[in-house]
Amino acid sequence: MTSLANCKGSMSTATSGGVWKVSDGVSDQFPAGLRVLVVDDDPTCLVILEKMLRTCLYEVTKCNRAEIALSLLRENKNGYDIVISDVHMPDMDGFKLLEDIGLEMDLPSLQMDSMIFLIMNRAVMSADDGKNVVMKGVTHGACDYLIKPVRIEALKNIWQHVVRKRKNEWKDLEQSGSVEEGGDRQQKQPEDADFSSSANDGSWKSSKRRKDEEEEAEERDDASALKKPRVVWSVELHQQFVAAVNQLGIDKAVPKKILELMNVPGLTRENVASHLQKYRLYLRRLSRVSQHQNGIGSSFICPQEATYGPLSSLNGLDLQTLAAAGQLPAQSLATLQAAGLGRSTTEPRMPMPIVDQRNLFSFENPKLRFGEGEEQHLNNVKQMNLLHGIPTTMEPKQLANLHHSAQSLGSMNMQLNAHAGQSSSLLMQMSQQQSRGQILDETTNSHVPRLPSSIAQPITSDALASGVLAENGRGIGFNPVSQSSTLLNLPLNTTDELTATSFPFGSAAEVPSLASKGTFQEEISSEIKGPGGIMPSYDILNNLQRHRSPP
Amino acid sequence: MERTQLRRQVALTRQSLFDQGFLDEQFIQLEDLQDDANPNFVEEVVTLYYRDSARLITNIEKALEKNSLDFNKLDGFMHQFKGSSSSIGAKKVKAECTLFREYCRAGNGEGCTRTFQQIKKEYATLKRKLEAYFQVVRQAGPAETACWPK
Numbered sequence: 001m002t003s004l005a006n007c008k009g010s011m012s013t014a015t016s017g018g019v020w021k022v023s024d025g026v027s028d029q030f031p032a033g034l035r036v037l038v039v040d041d042d043p044t045c046l047v048i049l050e051k052m053l054r055t056c057l058y059e060v061t062k063c064n065r066a067e068i069a070l071s072l073l074r075e076n077k078n079g080y081d082i083v084i085s086d087v088h089m090p091d092m093d094g095f096k097l098l099e100d101i102g103l104e105m106d107l108p109s110l111q112m113d114s115m116i117f118l119i120m121n122r123a124v125m126s127a128d129d130g131k132n133v134v135m136k137g138v139t140h141g142a143c144d145y146l147i148k149p150v151r152i153e154a155l156k157n158i159w160q161h162v163v164r165k166r167k168n169e170w171k172d173l174e175q176s177g178s179v180e181e182g183g184d185r186q187q188k189q190p191e192d193a194d195f196s197s198s199a200n201d202g203s204w205k206s207s208k209r210r211k212d213e214e215e216e217a218e219e220r221d222d223a224s225a226l227k228k229p230r231v232v233w234s235v236e237l238h239q240q241f242v243a244a245v246n247q248l249g250i251d252k253a254v255p256k257k258i259l260e261l262m263n264v265p266g267l268t269r270e271n272v273a274s275h276l277q278k279y280r281l282y283l284r285r286l287s288r289v290s291q292h293q294n295g296i297g298s299s300f301i302c303p304q305e306a307t308y309g310p311l312s313s314l315n316g317l318d319l320q321t322l323a324a325a326g327q328l329p330a331q332s333l334a335t336l337q338a339a340g341l342g343r344s345t346t347e348p349r350m351p352m353p354i355v356d357q358r359n360l361f362s363f364e365n366p367k368l369r370f371g372e373g374e375e376q377h378l379n380n381v382k383q384m385n386l387l388h389g390i391p392t393t394m395e396p397k398q399l400a401n402l403h404h405s406a407q408s409l410g411s412m413n414m415q416l417n418a419h420a421g422q423s424s425s426l427l428m429q430m431s432q433q434q435s436r437g438q439i440l441d442e443t444t445n446s447h448v449p450r451l452p453s454s455i456a457q458p459i460t461s462d463a464l465a466s467g468v469l470a471e472n473g474r475g476i477g478f479n480p481v482s483q484s485s486t487l488l489n490l491p492l493n494t495t496d497e498l499t500a501t502s503f504p505f506g507s508a509a510e511v512p513s514l515a516s517k518g519t520f521q522e523e524i525s526s527e528i529k530g531p532g533g534i535m536p537s538y539d540i541l542n543n544l545q546r547h548r549s550p551p
Numbered sequence: 552m553e554r555t556q557l558r559r560q561v562a563l564t565r566q567s568l569f570d571q572g573f574l575d576e577q578f579i580q581l582e583d584l585q586d587d588a589n590p591n592f593v594e595e596v597v598t599l600y601y602r603d604s605a606r607l608i609t610n611i612e613k614a615l616e617k618n619s620l621d622f623n624k625l626d627g628f629m630h631q632f633k634g635s636s637s638s639i640g641a642k643k644v645k646a647e648c649t650l651f652r653e654y655c656r657a658g659n660g661e662g663c664t665r666t667f668q669q670i671k672k673e674y675a676t677l678k679r680k681l682e683a684y685f686q687v688v689r690q691a692g693p694a695e696t697a698c699w700p701k
Contacts, residue, residue: 044600044635051584051592088630149577149637152584 031159032057039069040086052152066092081162098141231271557691564684578640594685600639607632626655643673
């Protein structure tokens with residue numbers, strides 16, 4: 001009996017032998033909802049086909065003229081998954097329809113890559129005639145051939161063409177090194193699925209035979225593909241291509257025009273089209289990466305320290321494009337990128353603990369919180385780690401050589417200088433201390449990433465002078481970086497995983513928040529007490545007030 | 552009692568259409584597509600077929616009346632007629648259409664004319680028989696659909 005596992009519903013008791021009756025409840029699972037465009041000038045066939053396709057839970061759009069179908073396809077560039085077209089139509093035959101759509105693939109607005117065409121033909125005169133029509137259909141881009149009268153079993157299998165095509169596209173993207181996550185309707189093909197063509201007989205043997213034939217054909221295709229002369233996209237050729245694209249504009253750049261502008265002998269429209277597709281994917285990915293870098297990482301990257309960012313180009317050479325074009329092996333690309341990031345390609349990266357970032361810019365001495373060392377004054381220079389607790393990753397080797405690297409490269413430190421003689425100005429200095437470099441923070445034991453030397457310059461903050469320091473009787477905290485400084489653009493208010501050393505806040509209401517002036521007010525639960533149950537004293541505020549000059 | 556008799560008559564009429572070779576399994580496919588949402592789907596499709604094919608038959612008649620026959624044009628018309636006939640499961644009409652196309656390919660005008668007369672005859676016979684069948688179906692009313700035990 002025919003396997004009809006592709007459509008949901010209850011089995012009909014009719015004599016048809018395994019035709020599914022489908023209830024009105026449309027399933028939300030694939031292949032339900034497959035968008036099919038049916039083109040046939042015969043109204044009888046059109047009505048029957050529509051009903052059959054709806055029974056398979058597909059979304060159907062029907063039209064009786066090829067020109068209407070063409071306009072529908074132009075309007076909805078990604079509106080359909082499959083087009084089922086009749087061969088013989090008065091205004092335009094199915095082959096012409098295929099041809100026209102194939103030509104219009106040059107249009108940037110039309111993305112016909114996802115389109116799959118099934119040409120159906122009424123029973124032909126002879127076997128030779130049938131073969132000719134089938135061959136003509138295939139050469140024009142049809143992926144399957146249905147003979148009228150079309151049977152529902154054949155239509156139940158058409159979804160396999162969508163899956164197979166997407167699977168092949170996915171493979172192509174993986175091979176070209178430009179795989180993008182997701183996809184409009186990306187489906188994973190089950191390994192044991194029947195890849196039979198949607199022929200009208202549903203027997204297992206014939207489908208198995210077709211599967212074997214298809215595999216043999218694919219092998220032959222692979223062999224012939226190897227023999228084809230491959231275009232090597234050299235740097236010069238790629239630069240010519242980029243120049244042509246820029247001249248036309250990325251949105252208006254079509255393979256035909258690019259080819260004309262490049263004027264390279266031996267280069268075909270297909271070569272340019274393929275390269276353009278990869279180039280567009282690359283640009284899209286690049287824009288996504290740049291958006292992602294606008295967060296924590298990018299604020300520390302400066303032109304002199306370009307190696308801190310992802311290495312996408314080296315001395316003007318586009319590594320990704322070279323890799324995609326086959327000029328640069330994937331291993332070499334990975335090595336170059338890793339070298340640019342200062343990472344080893346072979347060794348695994350060890351993730352370091354994520355630390356609460358809420359206390360990131362709280363520069364008071366931790367001892368002050370617990371009622372110890374109230375007598376310490378701000379005019380003492382305190383070595384503070386600017387970036388303690390930023391989540392990061394590092395290599396085991398790097399961890400082993402921490403002290404060595406600390407002495408050789410130094411780390412970012414902060415000095416809080418409050419001079420009694422000067423009128424309430426708080427000077428913050430970022431300097432590289434060769435002798436006192438601290439990479440591991442004493443309280444959190446988390447790795448502090450080294451910052452580029454170019455940003456190690458004094459920043460004067462008038463935070464205290466402008467009255468930004470919050471005095472709430474329970475705790476102090478402020479953002480030491482002035483409003484004008486865009487150097488340290490860190491998200492202060494993100495709630496990450498709390499470590500053992502960080503304070504648990506009493507309630508949601510007491511979670512620190514950024515005040516309107518950019519201050520970081522830290523509320524600590526009144527239940528938190530110092531050693532021996534003594535509430536921490538905040539006499540330091542009085543000391544600060546003493547240093548402040550009258551307004 | 553009368554309703555049961557009518558249903559028996561529907562079944563017998565339907566069976567005779569298959570036994571005499573007027574219809575094939577494609578007609579069963581159409582019946583399977585008929586559901587509660589479209590209880591008269593088969594009748595609607597057959598009506599549409601006869602309405603549309605009348606135009607094609609007129610076109611073929613006009614083409615055959617000409618002194619110099621355009622066999623390509625005739626083949627095109629018959630190709631479409633054969634397609635729609637096979638879609639509703641009109642077995643005898645479809646067989647005659649195949650014969651007509653063979654004569655077209657051979658350039659046999661006389662064979663085409665003779666076969667076309669046979670096509671019209673089979674076409675009219677099927678129309679008459681299907682009209683009678685659908686009339687009995689309407690009289691019998693909707694069949695009680697079998698449902699799974701709850």
